Amino acid sequence: MYLAKVIGRVVATTKDMSLSGSKLLIITRLNERLEPQDRTEIAVDTVGAGNGETVIVTSGSASRLAGTLQKSVVDASIVGIVDTVETDGGVRDVRHP
Amino acid sequence: MYLAKVIGRVVATTKDMSLSGSKLLIITRLNERLEPQDRTEIAVDTVGAGNGETVIVTSGSASRLAGTLQKSVVDASIVGIVDTVETDGGVRDVRHP
Amino acid sequence: MYLAKVIGRVVATTKDMSLSGSKLLIITRLNERLEPQDRTEIAVDTVGAGNGETVIVTSGSASRLAGTLQKSVVDASIVGIVDTVETDGGVRDVRHP
Amino acid sequence: MYLAKVIGRVVATTKDMSLSGSKLLIITRLNERLEPQDRTEIAVDTVGAGNGETVIVTSGSASRLAGTLQKSVVDASIVGIVDTVETDGGVRDVRHP
Amino acid sequence: MYLAKVIGRVVATTKDMSLSGSKLLIITRLNERLEPQDRTEIAVDTVGAGNGETVIVTSGSASRLAGTLQKSVVDASIVGIVDTVETDGGVRDVRHP
Numbered sequence: 001m002y003l004a005k006v007i008g009r010v011v012a013t014t015k016d017m018s019l020s021g022s023k024l025l026i027i028t029r030l031n032e033r034l035e036p037q038d039r040t041e042i043a044v045d046t047v048g049a050g051n052g053e054t055v056i057v058t059s060g061s062a063s064r065l066a067g068t069l070q071k072s073v074v075d076a077s078i079v080g081i082v083d084t085v086e087t088d089g090g091v092r093d094v095r096h097p
Numbered sequence: 098m099y100l101a102k103v104i105g106r107v108v109a110t111t112k113d114m115s116l117s118g119s120k121l122l123i124i125t126r127l128n129e130r131l132e133p134q135d136r137t138e139i140a141v142d143t144v145g146a147g148n149g150e151t152v153i154v155t156s157g158s159a160s161r162l163a164g165t166l167q168k169s170v171v172d173a174s175i176v177g178i179v180d181t182v183e184t185d186g187g188v189r190d191v192r193h194p
Numbered sequence: 195m196y197l198a199k200v201i202g203r204v205v206a207t208t209k210d211m212s213l214s215g216s217k218l219l220i221i222t223r224l225n226e227r228l229e230p231q232d233r234t235e236i237a238v239d240t241v242g243a244g245n246g247e248t249v250i251v252t253s254g255s256a257s258r259l260a261g262t263l264q265k266s267v268v269d270a271s272i273v274g275i276v277d278t279v280e281t282d283g284g285v286r287d288v289r290h291p
Numbered sequence: 292m293y294l295a296k297v298i299g300r301v302v303a304t305t306k307d308m309s310l311s312g313s314k315l316l317i318i319t320r321l322n323e324r325l326e327p328q329d330r331t332e333i334a335v336d337t338v339g340a341g342n343g344e345t346v347i348v349t350s351g352s353a354s355r356l357a358g359t360l361q362k363s364v365v366d367a368s369i370v371g372i373v374d375t376v377e378t379d380g381g382v383r384d385v386r387h388p
Numbered sequence: 389m390y391l392a393k394v395i396g397r398v399v400a401t402t403k404d405m406s407l408s409g410s411k412l413l414i415i416t417r418l419n420e421r422l423e424p425q426d427r428t429e430i431a432v433d434t435v436g437a438g439n440g441e442t443v444i445v446t447s448g449s450a451s452r453l454a455g456t457l458q459k460s461v462v463d464a465s466i467v468g469i470v471d472t473v474e475t476d477g478g479v480r481d482v483r484h485p
Contacts, residue, residue, distance in 0.1 A: 001315070001332065001333040001334070001365070001366055001367060002331070002332050002333060003301070003317075003331070003333060007129055007184055007185065008129055008182065008183050008184030008185070009182075009183045010100070010153065010177075010179055010181070010182055010183075011179070011180045011181045011183070012153055012177035012178055012179050012180055013180055014144050014145065014177065014178040014180075015144060015153065015176060015177030015178070016143060016144065016163050016164070016176040016177065018162065018163075019153075019176060019177060024098075024153070024177075026100075026129050026182070026184060028129070031329075031331045032298055032299055032317050032319070032331045038128075040099070040100070040128045040129045041098065041099050042098040042099060042100060042153060043098070046307060047305050047306060047307065048305065051185075056301065056303055056306065056310075056315070056333060058364045058365065058366045059366050060157055060158075060159075060351055060352070060366055061157070061158055061159075061351075061352055062351075062352075062354075062355065062363075062364050062365055062366040063159075063364070063366075064159065065309065065362065065363070065364045066307050066309075066364045067307070071162065072159075072162070073155045073159050073160070073162045073163045073174070073176045074098070074155065074159055075098055075155045075156050075157055075159040075160075076098060077364070079306060079307040079310060079364045080301075080303035080305065080306030080307065080310060080315075081303055081305040081306070082301055082302070082303050083302045083303055083304055083305075084301070084302045085299065085300075085301055085317070086299050086300045086301075086302070087298055087299030087317060088298065088299070088342075104226055104281055104282065105226055105279065105280050105281030105282070106279075106280045106281075107197070107250065107274075107276055107278070107279055107280075108276070108277045108278045108280070109250055109274035109275055109276050109277055110277055111241050111242065111274065111275040111277075112241060112250065112273060112274035112275070113240060113241065113260050113261070113273040113274065115259065115260075116250075116273060116274060121195075121250070121274075123197075123226050123279070123281060125226070135225075137196070137197070137225045137226045138195065138196050139195040139196060139197060139250060140195070148282075157254055157255075157256075158254070158255055158256075160256075161256065168259065169256075169259070170252045170256050170257070170259045170260045170271070170273045171195070171252065171256055172195055172252045172253050172254050172256040172257075173195060201420055201475055201476065202420055202473065202474050202475030202476070203473075203474045203475075204391070204444065204468075204470055204472070204473055204474075205470070205471045205472045205474070206444055206468035206469055206470050206471055207471055208435050208436065208468065208469040208471075209435060209444065209467060209468035209469070210434060210435065210454050210455070210467040210468065212453065212454075213444075213467060213468060218389070218444070218468075220391075220420050220473070220475060222420070232419075234390070234391070234419045234420045235389065235390050236389040236390060236391060236444060237389070245476075254448055254449075254450075255448070255449055255450075257450075258450065265453065266450075266453070267446045267450050267451070267453045267454045267465070267467045268389070268446065268450055269389055269446045269447050269448055269450040269451075270389055292412070292429065292430040292431070292462070292463055292464060293428070293429050293430060294398070294414075294428070294430060322426075322428045323395055323396055323414050323416070323428045337404060338402050338403060338404065339402065347398065347400055347403065347407075347412070347430060349461045349462065349463045350463050351448055351449070351463055352448075352449055353448075353449075353451075353452065353460075353461050353462055353463040354461070354463075356406065356459065356460070356461045357404050357406075357461045358404070368461070370403060370404040370407060370461045371398075371400035371402065371403035371404065371407060371412075372400055372402040372403070373398055373399070373400050374399045374400055374401055374402075375398070375399045376396065376397075376398055376414070377396050377397045377398075377399070378395055378396030378397075378414060379395065379396070379439075
C-alpha cells in the first residue's frame, strides 16, 4: 500500500458498468514526509475519503477485496483515511492538523 | 487506474487469437493536469474510445474483468471516457472542451 | 501491453521445466515513436516473432493465458507482431518498411 | 521481494475492516548496500518487526499468503526480519550491529 | 522475466514459515549488455544458482509456479541460469566466460 492525498475527482458517464456508483478520486502519491511524489492515479474510494485527505491506497487484485468491488474493473482503491503518521520526525496528526 | 490520452492505434494480423476483434489503442499516461508522463502503453478499448479522447485505464487482472476480455491476453483496458477532471485548479471539461 | 522490439535471445539449459521448449527472447520497450525506452525484459514468444521485429508484449498473469503457457513460470509473453503503428504522425508500416 | 527499513507507522481509525488489528508500518526500500532508494510504502507486519529494523517485504497477491492476511486488502507485507546481508562487500550483521 | 546477476544472500531466522528452506538471494537487474540497472531485489532460487551467476528472474504470481513455492509468500524467483546471451552484439557465453 502507499500514502496518498486526494487531489480531485474524475467524472465519466461512459464507463464500464462495474464502475457505476463508484467515486473515482484522483490521488497523488506521498512519501513518509507527506511530500507528493509526482505520481497520480485514479482510485475508487471505499471509506468515505474526501478531497485533501491523506489516505491509504492498495493496488492490484487487493483493491477488489475492498468494499463491494469484487467484480469491479478496479486496480486501486482507497482503504483507509490516515489519522497520524509516526516517523523518527515525530507524530503528525494529518486528519485534524 | 490512471488517466491517459488515446494517441494512436496498432494493427497486428499475427497475434494471439484472444486479441482478435479487439481495438489495440496506443495511450499515453497523463497526470492530473492532463500533461503526458512519457509513458505509453497499448490498451484494449471496451467503451468506444476514439483517438484524442481522455480515458481511464485499468491494469493487470482487473483489465480482463472488462467487457468480454475474461479469457484474453490483455493486461490493460480502457474502461471509461472522461467527461470532467475536477481538482483544486477547477473543473475541466475534457470531453467537450 | 506495450510495444517492444526483439533484440536478442537467451539460452539457459538449467531452467524451470515449464520453460522447456519456450523461445526466451530479449525485448526492449518502445514508445509510440518506436524509440527504445532503456528497459529490457525477457519474454516468451507465442506468435513466431523473430529478431528485429516490433511486437506486442503482455505482462503478469495475462502472459500465461497465451499459447500453451498456462502452467509456465512466465510473467511476460509476446502476443502479437505489429504490422502498422498509426499515430498523429501518420501510419508507419513496421513489418514491411 | 525487496530489502526495506521500517521507518514509521500509520494509524487510521477509518479503514477497511480487513485491516483491523494489522500493524501498518512505513517502510523505505533499500539496495544491497542498505542505502534508502527513495521509495516508501506501507506494509503490514506479520513477523513482529519493529521500527528501524531491516526487513524483507513481499508484494501483490503474495502478501496475502502471509500470516492471517488471506482476505485482507493488503498488497505488501513484511515476511522476514533480516539477520545478515552477505555480498561481495562481506557479511553485515544488520540485526545486532 | 528479466536478466539479473546474483550478488549476495540474505539470512533471516525470523521469517514467514513458507520461506523456510528457501535460499533468499540478492539479485541486481541487468540490461541486454549485462550492465547492472541499479535495481536490486530478493528472489528465491529454484534452479541451484550461485553467487555471481547470470540468471532469469520471474515476478508476481508466476514466481510461485516454480519448484515447490506454490504456497510460499514469494513474489520473485530465479527460474533459469543463463548460458548465452545473443544480441546484435554477438553471442556472449556468460556461464563459462
